[in-house]
Amino acid sequence: MSVNTLKIDGQDIAVEEGATILQAAREAKIPIPTLCYLEGVSPAAACRMCLVEVKGSPKLLPACHTAALEGMEVSTNTPKLQSFRRMNMELLFAEGNHVCAVCVANGNCELQDLAIRVGMDHSRFAYRFPDRKVDMSHPQFGIDHNRCILCTRCVRVCDEIEGAHVWDVAQRGEHCFIVSGMNQPWGKVDACTSCGKCVDACPTGAIFRKGSTIGEKERDREKLSFLVTAREKQQWTR
Amino acid sequence: MDKIRFATVWLAGCSGCHMSFLDLDEWLIELAQQVDVVYSPVGSDIKTYPENVDVCLVEGGVANEDNLELLLMVRRRTKTLISFGDCAVTANVPAMRNMLGGAEPVLKRGYLELADTAPQLPHAPGIVPELLDQVLPVHQVVPVEIYMPGCPPPADRIQAVLEPLLRGETPVMEGRDMIKFG
Amino acid sequence: MDISELYRLAERGRSRRKPFRIRCCMAAGCQSSGAIAVKQVLADALSAAGLNDKVELCSVGCLRFCGHGPMIATDPDEALYERVTPENACSILGALNGESSMAPRCDGNQPFFADQLPIVLENSGQIDPSRIEDYIAVGGYESLYQVLYDLTPAETVAAITQSGLRGRGGGGYPTGLKWSTVAKMSGDQKYVICNADEGDPGAFMDRSVLESDPHRVLEGMAISGYAIGASHGFIYVRAEYPLAIQRLQKAIQQAKRYGLLGSQIFDAGFDFKIDIRIGAGAFVCGEETALIHSIEGRRGNPRPRPPYPAESGLWGCPTLINNVETFANITPIIRNGPDWFRNIGTAGSAGTKVFALTGKVQNTGLIEVPMGTTLRRIVEAMGGGVTEGRVKAVQTGGPSGGCIPAQFFDTPVDYESLQKLGTIMGSGGMIVMDDNTSMVEIAQFYMEFCREESCGKCVPCRAGTVQLHELLSKIVNHQATVVDLEHLEALCQMVQEMSLCGLGQSAPNPVLSTLRYFRDEYLARLKPSMLEEVGHHVR
Numbered sequence: 021m022s023v024n025t026l027k028i029d030g031q032d033i034a035v036e037e038g039a040t041i042l043q044a045a046r047e048a049k050i051p052i053p054t055l056c057y058l059e060g061v062s063p064a065a066a067c068r069m070c071l072v073e074v075k076g077s078p079k080l081l082p083a084c085h086t087a088a089l090e091g092m093e094v095s096t097n098t099p100k101l102q103s104f105r106r107m108n109m110e111l112l113f114a115e116g117n118h119v120c121a122v123c124v125a126n127g128n129c130e131l132q133d134l135a136i137r138v139g140m141d142h143s144r145f146a147y148r149f150p151d152r153k154v155d156m157s158h159p160q161f162g163i164d165h166n167r168c169i170l171c172t173r174c175v176r177v178c179d180e181i182e183g184a185h186v187w188d189v190a191q192r193g194e195h196c197f198i199v200s201g202m203n204q205p206w207g208k209v210d211a212c213t214s215c216g217k218c219v220d221a222c223p224t225g226a227i228f229r230k231g232s233t234i235g236e237k238e239r240d241r242e243k244l245s246f247l248v249t250a251r252e253k254q255q256w257t258r
Numbered sequence: 259m260d261k262i263r264f265a266t267v268w269l270a271g272c273s274g275c276h277m278s279f280l281d282l283d284e285w286l287i288e289l290a291q292q293v294d295v296v297y298s299p300v301g302s303d304i305k306t307y308p309e310n311v312d313v314c315l316v317e318g319g320v321a322n323e324d325n326l327e328l329l330l331m332v333r334r335r336t337k338t339l340i341s342f343g344d345c346a347v348t349a350n351v352p353a354m355r356n357m358l359g360g361a362e363p364v365l366k367r368g369y370l371e372l373a374d375t376a377p378q379l380p381h382a383p384g385i386v387p388e389l390l391d392q393v394l395p396v397h398q399v400v401p402v403e404i405y406m407p408g409c410p411p412p413a414d415r416i417q418a419v420l421e422p423l424l425r426g427e428t429p430v431m432e433g434r435d436m437i438k439f440g
Numbered sequence: 441m442d443i444s445e446l447y448r449l450a451e452r453g454r455s456r457r458k459p460f461r462i463r464c465c466m467a468a469g470c471q472s473s474g475a476i477a478v479k480q481v482l483a484d485a486l487s488a489a490g491l492n493d494k495v496e497l498c499s500v501g502c503l504r505f506c507g508h509g510p511m512i513a514t515d516p517d518e519a520l521y522e523r524v525t526p527e528n529a530c531s532i533l534g535a536l537n538g539e540s541s542m543a544p545r546c547d548g549n550q551p552f553f554a555d556q557l558p559i560v561l562e563n564s565g566q567i568d569p570s571r572i573e574d575y576i577a578v579g580g581y582e583s584l585y586q587v588l589y590d591l592t593p594a595e596t597v598a599a600i601t602q603s604g605l606r607g608r609g610g611g612g613y614p615t616g617l618k619w620s621t622v623a624k625m626s627g628d629q630k631y632v633i634c635n636a637d638e639g640d641p642g643a644f645m646d647r648s649v650l651e652s653d654p655h656r657v658l659e660g661m662a663i664s665g666y667a668i669g670a671s672h673g674f675i676y677v678r679a680e681y682p683l684a685i686q687r688l689q690k691a692i693q694q695a696k697r698y699g700l701l702g703s704q705i706f707d708a709g710f711d712f713k714i715d716i717r718i719g720a721g722a723f724v725c726g727e728e729t730a731l732i733h734s735i736e737g738r739r740g741n742p743r744p745r746p747p748y749p750a751e752s753g754l755w756g757c758p759t760l761i762n763n764v765e766t767f768a769n770i771t772p773i774i775r776n777g778p779d780w781f782r783n784i785g786t787a788g789s790a791g792t793k794v795f796a797l798t799g800k801v802q803n804t805g806l807i808e809v810p811m812g813t814t815l816r817r818i819v820e821a822m823g824g825g826v827t828e829g830r831v832k833a834v835q836t837g838g839p840s841g842g843c844i845p846a847q848f849f850d851t852p853v854d855y856e857s858l859q860k861l862g863t864i865m866g867s868g869g870m871i872v873m874d875d876n877t878s879m880v881e882i883a884q885f886y887m888e889f890c891r892e893e894s895c896g897k898c899v900p901c902r903a904g905t906v907q908l909h910e911l912l913s914k915i916v917n918h919q920a921t922v923v924d925l926e927h928l929e930a931l932c933q934m935v936q937e938m939s940l941c942g943l944g945q946s947a948p949n950p951v952l953s954t955l956r957y958f959r960d961e962y963l964a965r966l967k968p969s970m971l972e973e974v975g976h977h978v979r
Contacts (some may be wrong), residue, residue: 065744067900080937105933106941111903113348120440121344121351123408132439141405141437142347144927145907149356149392152476156367166357170896189608189739189896192722194906401923401969 026092035088037166042070042083047094051108052096053134054104056171057084058221059241059249061180062071064172069105069134072096102138109135110143118224124237125225131169148194151228155200159208160214161229165197168226174198174218186212198226201237220244262312262424264293266301267332269325269342269436270352270393271318275343276300278410279315285417292424302434309335313423315416319349320394323439324387333400338423344409344414346396351409353393362387405431407439441699442707445587446576449698453577458496460536461515462970463565467651468683470509478510481526485533495536501652503565505546506644507804512543513565515820520553522546533574536625540825544879549753551821553804557784559792560768561808562653569687572694581700583774588665588708596667597623600628600770603686603778604790609635609726609763610837612789612864614853618760621750623668625758632665632673633754633761634737637726639799640838641676642887643869645794646764647804650677651685654691654770658701658714660767663774665712666931673712676731678719688716699733723839723893728753729893729940741897742941765794785811788853793865797955800826800833809853816849819872826874833873833957834952837866839893840946842953864946879958880965883951886913890947901944904935908951920971925962929955 022037023053028045035044040063045052055067055111071080075093083096095101109243112118112131120126151166175198188200201209218227220239228237246258268276280290280300295301296308307328314336320326333339344350350357356365358404370377380386396402406419433438443806464470464479486492500677503511509521512529514536521532522542531542547553558564570735575581587596599617622630638646650657651814661673677685682736692714697702717735724730732754733738753759766881768793773781782790787810795818798804802824809818809835815834835845842863844851851857854864891905911928914920932948940943955962 034371064897065940068898068940071938082744103930104934104938105611107931108899111899111907114900114907115903117354118439119348119350119354119355123440123473126440136434137439139432139437141407141431142341143401145348145931146358146910147395148396148906149353151359151659152358169899180581187347189741191896192724193894193902195904201766 024090024092024120026088026090029096033088039088040084040088041072041074041088041092041094043197044088045083045094045216050096053137054084055130055134055169055223056173057174058176059137060245061173061176061221062124064176067171068108069171071101071104073098073101073199084252095118105142106138107140107144109140110145110170113140113142114147115146115150116169117152118167121166122234123225124232124234126230126235127165128235128237128239129225130172150194152197155206156230157205158212158214159207159230161205161206161216161219161227163170163227164198164225168198168228169224170196170198171223172198173221173223174227177217177221177244181244182213182215182217184211184215209256217244262293263296263308263310264289264295264331265307265311265314265336265397266299267297267314267316267318267328268299269316269329269346269396270316270321271343271345272351273299273317273408274410275315275317275345278399278408278413279416280344282417283413283415284357286415289420289424291344307331307335311336313338313340313431315340316346317342318414319352320390320396320399321352322387322389326390328397329396329399335413339396339400340406340419341396341402342406343411344407347405348439349395349408350392353395356392360391365389404429405437409440411440441705442684442937443582443589446581446585447529449573449576450579453573454518458494459516460495461947462536462832463500463503463513463515463528464496464497465501465503465509465565465571467506467648468681469502469506470511470666471683473509473523475510476738477852478512478524478529481529482532485530488855489533491533495533498568499521499570500565500566501569501718502561502806504556504561505545505803506621506809506957507758507807508546512766512844518547518548520546529632532718547549551817551938552805552807552824555817555822556808557792557810558808559588559772559781559784560649560656560765560794561652561806562772564648566805567653568673568692569652572698572700575653579775580655580704580771581659584666586658587774588671588706588710593623593669596663596774597953599778600667603773603781604785605769605781606775606789606855607763608765608793608867609643610771610840610864615762615766615970618750618762619664619667620666621756622670622749622760625751627758629672629828630668630670630756631757631759632661633728633731633749633759634661634673634675634764634767635648635728635761636675636677636681636684636722637724637731638681638764638867639723639726639893640867641886642796642798642835642867643838643867643870645806647681647684649764649768649794650681653935655695655954656686656771657688657764657767658695659771661714662701662705662712662766663770664762666710668758669733671711671713673714674735674754675714676717676719676725678725679721685716685718691692692716701966705974710947716867716904720906722895723781723889724895724941727943729785732759734958740896742943761766761878765868767887786852786854793853793868794866795870797823797870797872799870800828800831800874800877801872802827802832810854811854814850814852815844818853818870819849821893823872826872826929827974829874829876831872832875833879835863835871835873835882835950836869837864837949838869839889840864840865840942841869842949843873843957844953845957862956864950865979878916879918879954879961880912882915883907883954886950887912890943894943898938898940898944900938901940901947903943904931904939904948907931908935908948914949918965918967920966922966923969925966 065082065085070083073095200206528542535541730742749759887909
């Protein structure tokens with residue numbers, strides 16, 4: 021095993037070869053905002069919240085997907101990044117129908133938390149008010165596409181951990197939505213094992229347990245990385 | 259020094275933000291000593307929004323022609339307009355009708371399809387204001403100086419916004435206590 | 441197949457020629473203006489007149505003057521006819537005997553033709569693209585032989601590097617460097633991909649090359665396969681190009697039959713096969729990582745780079761991706777030597793570039809000019825200027841590019857000069873605009889395109905292009921204020937820097953470039969802000 025040393029926000033950090041900038045930063049307790057990233061599944065680099073500046077690179081790089089290399093100088097929170105991240109959050113809020121007041125995840129929502137973190141007190145961009153569906157056909161769970169931010173965490177946990185691949189993305193651009201099975205109602209998808217990993221993975225209130233009401237959604241996030249550790253390292257600890 | 263001319267306005271919202279304002283309890287007395295309440299559904303009997311208002315809390319989204327008319331007047335006559343609560347900042351629950359695609363389908367659904375008896379569309383010009391096609395947040399209609407999210411914004415947050423304003427300063431809208439939606 | 445057999449085939453092809461030849465353009469443009477019927481009339485007339493042993497009637501690829509189709513050329517007098525109809529077509533036969541023709545003559549010496557330097561298009565309009573024998577007769581596949589027997593793979597890469605060829609798909613990445621990167625990657629399995637997913641509005645260079653001279657692309661790919669150590673190539677071509685697909689399929693079949701593709705090509709111990717993959721109508725699949733996903737049978741979403749395809753591409757193997765026009769340049773470079781190529785064009789941008797000249801210009805069509813030709817030469821001399829009014833600007837690079845206003849028309853067309861002007865060479869679409877064109881509406885048009893073509897994976901592109909398009913529409917409809925313009929500019933910068941792939945990163949370019957040169961047009965469409973309206977000033 022070799023070790024790389026790099027600088028993140030001026031702080032010297034040593035990490036194992038192969039670690040990402042995000043892992044390096046987290047080890048050093050330097051917070052980088054993430055949204056689509058989920059411990060235990062492959063990085064999508066889709067939400068762009070974890071973009072950082074790396075000296076010598078003309079482009080912003082996703083911390084979740086970029087290897088921490090020897091001698092790198094990373095800045096995680098420049099004024100430019102702050103302004104871009106806030107704009108990115110505004111785009112997300114304007115894109116869907118995020119009504120915190122009536123959401124199961126209110127007070128327990130990564131999107132809401134991130135909005136606070138980037139200082140979003142309002143959206144400069146016009147709300148789109150898209151017409152989106154709610155699927156309550158599954159006996160235990162529901163999916164409300166109004167609250168979906170297309171992070172694809174559910175797609176990845178179902179595919180990579182549970183191995184059921186119930187979820188995928190349909191359509192393109194602004195018309196994208198998370199599709200169950202062959203575009204069937206969720207309750208009709210035989211592949212679904214009702215394991216609930218997608219519920220635990222969902223950062224917002226889009227996928228939830230039936231019967232939970234406003235602000236009641238709680239997740240067992242650790243379960244997902246526990247399963248991965250158990251499978252990959254045969255360590256049944258959490 | 260002249261007292262600050264203070265107003266609150268209630269557009270398309272549930273009045274919960276105003277109830278939260280009343281939750282300021284004894285601090286209201288302090289506030290009353292520092293401001294002239296020139297217009298407010300919970301603090302004044304004046305029916306016309308006056309000229310030269312210094313600070314106005316605007317609750318609610320812009321949903322109908324009355325809301326629009328009042329908001330434009332508020333904007334013309336107010337120095338510091340505060341978007342007060344989620345309905346004002348995001349259009350929130352009132353805007354959930356926007357997904358239906360306009361005023362007409364909403365009225366039809368509400369007054370015809372779901373009516374138990376005597377289905378009819380409300381129509382009383384001059385009495386019942388016409389719905390706008392879309393419910394909009396305040397800042398999509400007029401410029402706004404301060405955004406105070408929350409459904410409703412807790413009393414502490416309201417106080418934390420008003421106190422600096424009374425001192426002639428701008429409140430810092432940062433952190434969970436100040437800008438959490440919902 | 442060995443080289444003597446190839447020479448024999450070439451000789452047979454050349455000796456087969458008849459004293460007179462009528463070349464009918466059968467590229468998609470002329471076909472859509474009725475070329476098939478015209479050719480049929482000519483065929484019937486030739487039979488009726490018993491001239492079949494004297495006159496050869498053949499289908500060829502693009503004769504360039506697409507806006508004036510159907511086009512026909514005759515030999516040996518090298519006369520060119522435009523807008524030929526079934527009614528006037530027969531008179532062309534008479535013209536071979538010196539009679540005057542009813543079909544309108546097209547001046548082949550006008551700058552549109554005279555200023556061209558065909559390298560990529562050297563066979564276009566000259567040979568029948570559906571006959572490999574025609575291609576062999578003009579020296580086809582000799583370069584492949586030459587490479588296999590005279591050059592090592594490393595020398596082949598060196599030749600391309602030395603030629604100074606840069607990627608013709610838009611980015612202008614040095615082709616030799618790309619080849620050498622893939623060549624140096626370890627691994628038994630490598631792939632070659634030809635990107636024929638040409639999707640920019642108004643661009644049809646790659647289509648024309650594929651329709652007019654498909655073997656040139658196959659030969660270029662095979663040479664690259666030898667150079668980098670790959671035995672399998674894919675051509676990813678968009679489904680909207682059925683004629684190109686058909687001609688490619690036929691070309692591959694013929695090449696396989698002659699042993700010019702497949703195993704043991706020229707008995708040199710080199711295997712190379714080519715498969716076609718057809719796109720499903722997504723612009724984003726022109727982005728290399730999305731294209732690779734699509735070939736793999738997955739959703740055509742891009743992924744972050746690095747790793748670049750050169751390191752980890754198709755099924756995780758080192759993969760070389762070049763554009764159609766890049767591959768079409770390979771054969772002449774091998775045939776004439778890298779120095780010959782390097783001396784064409786400019787110091788930084790060697791060779792020629794094919795452009796699809798369209799828009800409000802007199803002469804619409806396909807041109808190939810040396811790099812460094814000025815825009816003025818292209819638009820005013822070759823294109824003949826605009827149909828009415830004055831030339832206002834030229835758009836290059838499609839939805840990823842920008843507009844160049846007329847005052848910069850003395851700029852030479854090369855990668856760096858265009859970049860300095862805030863646009864890109866792009867794949868070769870060149871749209872001319874006159875002074876009736878609203879630049880804000882142009883920006884709106886391209887943004888709508890990007891909005892529809894965004895794959896939806898990353899937030900800035902998926903949601904950002906929507907908001908940008910809405911803001912532009914607001915400006916176009918005189919509903920926007922100066923605040924909206926500020927938001928537009930801030931969002932442009934954000935989408936550019938935060939998007940995952942080239943589509944999003946370049947989507948704001950048309951807006952930024954029109955703002956840079958035509959800001960007045962934006963300002964003229966703004967309405968006074970609420971505060972100005974009520975005469976109230978806050979803060």
